[in-house]
Amino acid sequence: xxxxxxxxxxxxxxxxxxxxxxxxxxxxxxxxxxxxxxxxxxxxxxxxxxxxxxxxxxxxxxxxxxxxxxxxxxxxxxxxxxxxxxxxxxxxxxxxxxxxxxxxxxxxxxxxxxxxxxxxxxxxxxxxxxxxxxxxxxxxxxxxxxxxxxxxxxxxxxxxxxxxxxxxxxxxxxxxxxx
Amino acid sequence: xxxxxxxxxxxxxxxxxxxxxxxxxxxxxxxxxxxxxxxxxxxxxxxxxxxxxxxxxxxxxxxxxxxxxxxxxxxxxxxxxxxxxxxxxxxxxxxxxxxxxxxxxxxxxxxxxxxxxxxxxxxxxxxxxxxxxxxxxxxxxxxxxxxxxxxxxxxxxxxxxxxxxxxxxxxxxxxxxxxxxxxxxxxxxxxxxxxxxxxxxxxxxxxxxxxxxxxxxxxxxxxxxxxxxxxxxxxxxxxxxxxxxxxxxxxxxxxxxxxxxxxxxxxxxxxxxxxxxxxxxxxxxxxxxxxxxxxxxxxxxxxxxxxxxxxxxxxxxxxxxxxxxxxxxxxxxxxxxxxxxxxxxxxxxxxxxxxxxxxxxxxxxxxxxxxxxxxxxxxxxxxxxxxxxxxxxxxxxxxxxxxxxxxxxxxxxxxxxxxxxxxxxxxxxxxxxx
Numbered sequence: 137x138x139x140x141x142x143x144x145x146x147x148x149x150x151x152x153x154x155x156x157x158x159x160x161x162x163x164x165x166x167x168x169x170x171x172x173x174x175x176x177x178x179x180x181x182x183x184x185x186x187x188x189x190x191x192x193x194x195x196x197x198x199x200x201x202x203x204x205x206x207x208x209x210x211x212x213x214x215x216x217x218x219x220x221x222x223x224x225x226x227x228x229x230x231x232x233x234x235x236x237x238x239x240x241x242x243x244x245x246x247x248x249x250x251x252x253x254x255x256x257x258x259x260x261x262x263x264x265x266x267x268x269x270x271x272x273x274x275x276x277x278x279x280x281x282x283x284x285x286x287x288x289x290x291x292x293x294x295x296x297x298x299x300x301x302x303x304x305x306x307x308x309x310x311x312x313x314x315x
Numbered sequence: 316x317x318x319x320x321x322x323x324x325x326x327x328x329x330x331x332x333x334x335x336x337x338x339x340x341x342x343x344x345x346x347x348x349x350x351x352x353x354x355x356x357x358x359x360x361x362x363x364x365x366x367x368x369x370x371x372x373x374x375x376x377x378x379x380x381x382x383x384x385x386x387x388x389x390x391x392x393x394x395x396x397x398x399x400x401x402x403x404x405x406x407x408x409x410x411x412x413x414x415x416x417x418x419x420x421x422x423x424x425x426x427x428x429x430x431x432x433x434x435x436x437x438x439x440x441x442x443x444x445x446x447x448x449x450x451x452x453x454x455x456x457x458x459x460x461x462x463x464x465x466x467x468x469x470x471x472x473x474x475x476x477x478x479x480x481x482x483x484x485x486x487x488x489x490x491x492x493x494x495x496x497x498x499x500x501x502x503x504x505x506x507x508x509x510x511x512x513x514x515x516x517x518x519x520x521x522x523x524x525x526x527x528x529x530x531x532x533x534x535x536x537x538x539x540x541x542x543x544x545x546x547x548x549x550x551x552x553x554x555x556x557x558x559x560x561x562x563x564x565x566x567x568x569x570x571x572x573x574x575x576x577x578x579x580x581x582x583x584x585x586x587x588x589x590x591x592x593x594x595x596x597x598x599x600x601x602x603x604x605x606x607x608x609x610x611x612x613x614x615x616x617x618x619x620x621x622x623x624x625x626x627x628x629x630x631x632x633x634x635x636x637x638x639x640x641x642x643x644x645x646x647x648x649x650x651x652x653x654x655x656x657x658x659x660x661x662x663x664x665x666x667x668x669x670x671x672x673x674x675x676x677x678x679x680x681x682x683x684x685x686x687x688x689x690x691x692x693x694x695x696x697x698x699x700x701x702x703x704x705x706x707x708x709x710x711x712x713x714x715x716x717x718x719x720x721x722x723x724x725x726x727x728x729x730x731x732x733x734x735x736x737x738x739x740x741x742x743x744x745x746x747x748x749x
Contacts, residue, residue, distance in 0.1 A: 210693075212692065238579065239578030242571075257571075270651045285647065286649055
C-alpha cells in the first residue's frame with residue numbers, strides 16, 4: 137500500500153512537471169529560433185493605404201554577440217531590415233534592431249526624415265505578455281490623431297509583429313519616408 | 316590569533332605589519348571583479364529586486380574591505396563603526412597573511428549565503444569560481460600563508476554573516492502587506508499594472524549599516540497632492556506628460572540606459588557596482604584604494620534603499636501613470652519605461668545614484684572621468700562621464716523621460732542621496748586622514 141502510494145506520488149510529480157514545461161513552451165511568444173528568421177505578414181486594414189492591406193517583411197541581417205564573464209555568450213542586438221509593401225511595391229524600408237532580454241523584448245525601428253532619424257520603440261513584457269509602443273516622430277511624419285497603444289495577452293510572435301506593424305501604420309505617415 | 320590595537324572608542328586599526336601591504340596588489344582586483352560579475356549575473360537572471368540587490372552589494376563591499384584592511388596602515392576596520400557590528404576576528408600580527416586569498420575565501424562564503432535563497436542546490440557557479448580563484452592564487456604564495464589566509468577569510472565571513480543575519484531581513488520575508496485603499500485618498504499609490512504587488516514594503520525595518528535609523532534624511536513632498544489645474548502637483552504630472560510627448564532621441568536613450576530593470580540588469584545597485592569596476596581599471600586603483608571605494612559605495616547603496624523605502628511607503632504617493640490616466644482623462648496612457656511596483660516619492664534610482672556619487676566625490680574628487688560599459692552586454696553602447704555627479708544627475712533625469720517619476724521625486728531623490736552620503740561619511744572613518 138505504502139509502495140503504491142509512493143509510486144502514484146512520483147508519477148504525479150513527474151506529470152505536473154511535464155505539464156508545467158509543456159505549458160511554458162506553448163506559451164512562449166519569442167522563441168530564440170524566431171529571431172534569426174525572415175518574417176512577413178500583412179496589416180489587413182492600413183491607415184496609410186486607405187483601408188487596403190499593408191504588407192511587411194522583416195529581413196534578418198545579423199546578430200551581434202559578445203562573451204562576458206559569468207554570462208558566457210550573449211546576444212546583444214539582432215539587426216533586420218523592415219520593408220513595407222503595397223502588393224509587391226516597396227513603399228519604405230527601415231533599419232530595425234532587437235534586444236531580446238530575459239523578461240523584455242525591445243524592438244527599435246529607425247525612422248529617417250527631415251534630415252534626422254527618430255526611433256519607434258516597441259517593448260514586449262514576456263512575463264505578463266503585453267506589448268506597447270512609443271515614438272516621437274518628425275512632425276510631418278505623424279498621422280493625425282497619432283496615438284500609441286498597447287496589447288495585452290499576446291499569444292504568438294506573429295501576433296506580436298502584427299500589432300507592432302499595425303501601430304507603426306497607425307502613427308507613421310509612410311509617404312514622408314524615402315523608399 | 317586574535318589581537319587588535321584600539322585607537323578610539325569606535326575606530327580600530329587591524330594592521331598586520333609582517334604581511335605584504337594591500338596597496339601593493341593591483342592585478343588581484345580581478346578576483347573582486349569576478350565576484351562582482353557573478354553577483355550581477357545571478358541578480359539579473361533570478362530577477363532580484365533593487366532593495367535586495369542593494370543589501371547584497373552592501374555586504375559585498377564590506378566583506379571586500381574587511382578582508383584586506385589588515386594590510387592597510389593608517390586604516391581602520393569598520394568593526395565598531397557600523398550599527399551593532401563589533402565582533403570581527405583579527406590576524407595574528409606576528410604571522411604573514413595573503414590579503415587576496417583572505418578576500419577570495421570571504422567573498423565566496425558571503426556571496427554564497429546572500430544568493431542561497433535564489434539558487435538551487437545544484438548550482439555550481441559560485442563554488443566553481445571559488446575553486447578557480449583558489450587554484451590561481453595557491454601557486455603564487457607559500458602554502459602555509461595561503462592556508463592561514465583561507466582560514467582567516469572564512470572566519471571573517473562567518474562573523475559578517477552572523478551580523479547580516481540580525482539585520483531583520485529574514486523577518487521581512489514573512490509579513491503580509493495590505494496596500495492602503497485609495498477610497499478618499501486619491502493621492503495614494505496603487506499598482507500600475509496587473510500581476511503587480513508592492514515590492515518590499517517592510518524594507519525600512521532593516522537595520523541600516525551606518526544611519527541611526529531609516530529616516531535620518533526625511534524629504535517632504537514639495538507640492539501637496541492636488542487635481543486642480545495649474546496647481547504645483549498638477550504641473551508636475553503635466554511635466555511628465557510633456558516630456559513623454561516631446562521625447563528627444565537623447566532622452567529616449569537616457570531613459571533606456573538608466574532603466575536598470577530587474578530581469579534585464581542587476582538593477583541600479585548592480586549598475587553602480589559595475590561602474591566601480593570601470594573606475595578601478597581606468598584610475599589604475601590598487602587593491603587598497605578599490606576596497607575603500609567598494610566599502611563606501613556598498614554601504615551607501617544599502618542605506619540609501621532603506622531610507623528611500625521609508626519615504627516611499629510613508630508618503631505612499633500615486634505614480635504619474637495613475638494620475639495622468641485619472642486626472643488628464645488619458646485612460647490608455649502608458650509611460651515609456653515600465654513603472655516599477657512601489658510608491659513614487661522619492662525616486663529610488665535618484666536617491667541611490669545621488670548617494671553613491673556624493674560618497675565617491677567626497678572620497679576621490681569631482682573630476683574623476685570614467686566610461687561605463689555595464690550595458691554593452693544588453694546591446695547598449697558605453698557612455699563616458701566627466702564626474703560621478705554627472706552620471707547621477709543623468710540617472711535622475713532619466714526617470715522623468717521614462718515616465719515613472721515626477722521631476723520633484725528625482726530632485727528630492729538626489730538631495731536625499733546626498734544627505735545620506737554626508738551622514739555616512741561623517742560617521743565612519745576608513746583612514747586617519749579622511
